[in-house]
Amino acid sequence: MIKKILLVAFIAFGTLAMVGQTTVTGTVKDAKTGDLLPGANIKISRKAVGTSTDFDGNFVLTVTEKPPFTIEVSMIGFQTKSAEITKNNQKVEITLTENETSLDEIVVSASRTPERIMESPVTVERMDARAIKNTSSPSFYDGLENLKGVDVNTNSLTFKSVNTRGFATFANTRFMQLVDGMDNSSPALNFALGNLLGMSELDVKTVELLPGASSALYGANAFNGIMFMTSKSAFDDQGISISLKGGITSQEAGGDNGYKDFNIRMAHAFSNKFAAKATLSYLDGTEWYATDYRNTANGEYTSGDRNSDRNYDGLNIYGDEVSTNIRGVAQTLEGLGLIPGGASALVPSENISRTGYDERDLMTYEAKSVKFGTSLNYRPFGNDRLEIIWNSKFGVGNTIYQGINRYNIKDFFMEQHKLEIRGKNFFVRGYMTNEDAGNSFDTRFAAININRAWKGDTTWFGQYTGAYLQGTLGGLTSDQAHALARQTAETGRFLPGTPEFQAAFDKVTADPDLVSGSKFQDATKYYHTDANYNFQDYIDWAEIQVGGSYRLYSLNSNGSIFTDYDGPIEYNEYGVYTQLQKKFLEDDRLKLTASMRYDKAQNFDGNVSPRMSLAYAAGEDKNQNFRASFQTGFRNPTTQDQYIGLNAGRAFLVGGAPDNLDRFTTPALSVSGAGQAITGSSSVGVSGRQAYENSFSAASVINGTFQKANITLVAPEKVAAYEVGYRGLLEAGEQRVTVDLSVYYNSYEDFISGKNVVVPFYGTVGDNSLSLFALQNGDYTAFQTYTNSAADISSYGASIGLNTTVFDGFNLGLNYTYAKFDFDQASDPDFEAGFNTPEHKVKLQFGKTELFKNFGFNVNVRWQDEYLWESTFMDATIDARTVVDAQVNYSIPSFKSIIKLGAANLMGQEYLSAPGVGAIGSQYYLSWTINN
Missing domain, CATH: 2.60.40.1120 (Carboxypeptidase-like, regulatory domain)
Incomplete structure (x- = not known):
């Protein structure tokens, strides 16, 4: 083709x-x-x-x-x-002449205009083709973790979540990732799935990363940081390049498994006017097995297993969340005349959970990624003053995503198509992003509904209760009666590996109705256009730029994720901005940069985002640079924050857009016998509006104060960011050390959060006793609403990076990052901050590109202390860890080849990046890159 x-x-x-x-x-x-x-x-x-x-x-x-x-x-x-x-x-x-330091490299992202990193008004981290060659990580994307101030959380082998300056999640909607100017976040999930629709390593020209707020230039969601991946030009980088990489992943739970990674890039300029390129990447391996079977029956790690806790709920075991009080079951059986009168008093008031399935029985654990990209480039005048670019990217693959549940992302497909016209001082581009969830499914609902396929919950708990009562009346002890009850209820269970289990699995994972299935169904898309113009050829007293953007979302999940039951939901957002950059003093040593942006989303009021920075270059060679900046950022509520309507098992999720509250109603929920006398029905449906307007705070129900939730509709969140920094070159004799120091403080307003509430089936919360009567009789359900926290939240931190050469040409780099946040939990008991960032991180790099002729090596060491991970899946403390990556490489100039042998996590000490994910083991690889 x-x-x-x-x-x-x-x-x-x-x-x-x-x-x-x-x-x-x-x-x-x-x-x-x-x-x-x-x-x-x-x-x-x-x-x-x-x-x-x-x-x-x-x-x-x-x-x-x-x-x-x-x-x-x-x-x-x-x-x-x-x-x-x-x-x-x-x-x-x-x-x-070799660049004296890495601070001499040119970046564009900080101000949308070329400038030395040394003179950038804000913090910038950068990786280029030379850094990619020297990285000890298995891929350039993994290598981002070695940059100063950058956190990479490993969801799975093929899904890494990049973040800066705190508030990290796998669903990292506060960090943007642009590939050749295109936002490659999933339209429905609202975050990038690692490098699934990213870039082939052979095609990477530069990666630039701006920690912190960047909304003044880049709009909504450039909140905690933004990353720019820029590809090589079809005109400037011609030829055929091939990379072959293979190796093994080693993990105690999953064993040793092979993986392979193949990349090819082809580019050719047919003339001064026309060029084209194509890239293809293929990766195949095995994901990290998740085998944390610790008991979480109380919502936190607790003692006991299936043998000792009859209400056991293992973290990586699904289906055992389904639990009920068997005395209530006995009372129902007694009321129906199925057991003798008064017999329910012999049944303990105890919660019992169904037996679940291990995650490894549900996940394929097949890691796969196929990426194809192509571009056609036309220069009408035969030079780079004007270029027209058509760019298409396709990605399909398997990975694992952990949100409120664990999702097997299987055959997930994304595509992007862009038309761009760019010249010396301007660009105009428009692109479309479309996705198809393929055969992805929710593992929790897969297990729940496989259980229900062989025996419904009512039958299972009824049999359990009846057998327990029979055993007790027969003289068995309580423990013996419980053992008999589970054995009886488990009769007919589908065992993993049997044809019956496989048939049920195939049926459930192909069904998008979560009442009976688990399929993740989605075909959401968005259309985006943006433009920028620099007036440098017409205005000489300052550099002035103007620009704008427009985006249209089309949500299309057929009611399986969003409340789009009657057709796609469409909404839009737009923004305009301007920036002025002016240099002062002798030799232009002082640089002022001021930006202003206005953004408006369809469902919300407009936001103004200013930014101002000063940078001063001291020293004879301008190698002592000081900077200070103030900027604001904002984040519009995501598509899910606004329009989700999803049964997540433990709670119903409902978005906070004004027109979403009446779009969502739960399936029919059973009402107790006492409640039926009030409602006149054996079942009810609860609306999203009830969750926002007639609900109890979940925390108040737990502590017995029973307070009204008072949930507001979701609105944009904002941050005011302050930063000072220094970049410079220190010299003592022949020893030269580059220093990059930054200190920041962020103050957040209207922080978007999910809040858990309890909705009674009847009664008015706070006005009468019927709502409390509903809680007493179990006539209620849990919701997670999307709203904003009124609490004062702030984060602050600092980072310093030192780079030098020692021992006659060995490169030595050391950086340290400190991150902290302040939040008064008492001011908002239902808010979970989710800072999810170590307070202290230290990273060390040591190597030499030419240890001897054509031979080089590099070692990276990363240490971080323990930290608290908070999420809807699980809260837990993540242990401190030290990770060592290393590689050696040999160049063969006559074949334009590089052979690299490397290992990630060389010491083999397995670690977790979050509770519930697979323990990360070691990865060993051998690669051969031919670069023409």
């Missing part, structure tokens, strides 16, 4: 006529060492025509361009140099 596209494009656009040729020869050397540099890029300035040096550092460039013209010579880690070509057969010798 790609060949056909390229052939059609070739015919359509043609190539330049061969009217004459100019040949340029030369060599490229390292200015400091005099060594020849293989792989340096040589091209005509502002055009796609070029070549690269061979393994001896020599090049031959043959072009149709007539002298005079300018060639540009560049190489990662070196400063670009130009040379004037004045005649045919000219021979040149180019010496490239």
Whole structure:
């Protein structure tokens, strides 16, 4: 297919006529060492025509361009140099100067304009192709964890959640991830599924990461941070590159399992006007098995197992959440005349849970990812002053996502298509993101409904209670009677591995109705357009930019996630912004950057987001840089915050958009005998409006105060962020140390949170005793509502990074991050902050790119202290850990190849990134990359 596209494009656009040729020869050397540099890029300035040096550092460039013209010579880690070509057969010798420090690298994301990291007005972390080559992690995406101030939480082998500055979850809706300008978050889930629809490692040009609020330039949801992944140009980076990677993952629960990762990139410029590229990535492996069977029957880790606790609820066991009080069952049987009168008094008032299924009996644990991307690039004038780009990305794969439940994401498909026009000072782009949940399913409901497929809850608990009573009357002790009761109720149970179990599993996981099935059904999409213009060619006293964006959501889950029972739900949001950047003082040492953005979402009032920063460059070479900034961020409620309507088993989830409250009603819920006298019915449906307007705070029900919940409709959350920092180069004799220091303070307002409430089937909360009577008789249900916390919440922290060379050229890097938050729980007892971030983190890097000829190595060590993880799935303390990654690599210049042998978690000490996920073991890999 790609060949056909390229052939059609070739015919359509043609190539330049061969009217004459100019040949340029030369060599490229390292200015400091005099060594020849293989792989340096040589091209005509502002055009796609070029070549690269061979393994001896020599090049031959043959072009149709007539002298005079300018060639540009560049190489990662070196400063670009130009040379004037004045005649045919000219021979040149180019010496490239290595960047003195990583702070000399150029970034664009901080201000939407090129500038040195050293002079950026805000904190920036960066990774380029050279850093990817040297990373000890199995992939560039895993390698992000080695950056200063960055947290990577491992949901599964193929799903890593990137976060900065606290409030981390796997559903990380406070952090944006852009790939070539496209937000690649899932339209329904509202966060990026790691690198599922990301970028092939071979196609990564740079990764830039801005910790902290960035809403002034990038709009809603650039709240805790934003990451930009930029791909290589089809014009500037031509040829075929291939990467073959294989190895094993090793885990105590899952054993040793093979994995493979294949990447290929092809790019070609057919002329100065037309180029195309295509990338393909394929990964296959085994996920980390989740086997935490500790008892959580009380909502926290507690003692006991299935043998000792008859209401046992194992963390990674599902279906055992279904529990009831057997005395209540006995009273119902007694009322129906199925057991003798008064016999219910012999049955203890004790909660009993059904027997569940282990997660490993439900999950396939097959990790798979297939990504395909293509772009067609057209330059009407034969140079980079104007370029039209069509870009398409497709991703399909399997992974695991942990939210309120654990989801087996299987055959999940996402696609993005973008048309972009960009020039020297502007860009306009529009793109569409579409997804299909494929065969994904909720493991908790899979287990619950497989249990119900062989025996319904009413029958199971009825048999249990009847057998218990029979055993007691027969003279058995209580423990013996309970053992008999479970044995009797379990008759007919589908055992994993049997045809009966498999048939029930297949049926349940194909059914999107959570009353009987578990399938995760979704085909949500969104359309997005944005534009930016820089007036630098028309205004010389300052650099002024303006821009805007528009997004339209179309929610389409057929009522399985959202309340879109009668068709897709559509809503929109838009924003406009401007930025002024002005330099002052001698040599432009002082730089002022001021931005302002206005955003409006359909269901909410508009938000204004200002940002202002000052950066001052001191020192003779401007190598001592100080900065201070103030900026605001905001986050619109997500699609789920607004329109979810979902039975999650333990509670019903209902979104807080004004038009959503009456869209959702629970399935029919059973009413007790006492309640039937009031309602006149044996079942009721509870609406979302009741959850918001007639409910008890869950915390007050637990502590016995029975307070009205007073839930407000969800609204945007805001943050005011303050930061000061220093970047500089310290020198003592020949020793040079780069320093990057930042300190921040964030103050949050209207923090979006889920609050648990209890809704009585009858009565008015706070006005009469009927609502309390409903609680007493079990005539109530639990909801999780989406609202905002009125509590004062703040977070603060600092980070410092030091980099230098020691022992004659060994690279040494050390960074430390401190993160803390303040919150008065008493001011909002139902609010769960979910900061989920270690207070202290230390990261160390040591290596050398040229230990001896063509051989290099790198070691990364990460330590973090223990911290509390809070989520709807489980709250628990995560232990402190130390993780060591290492790699050695060997370059073969004549084949433009790099062979790398590496290991992640080399010490083999397994660890958890959150309660409920699989313990992370070791990963060993061998890769061969051929880069043309």
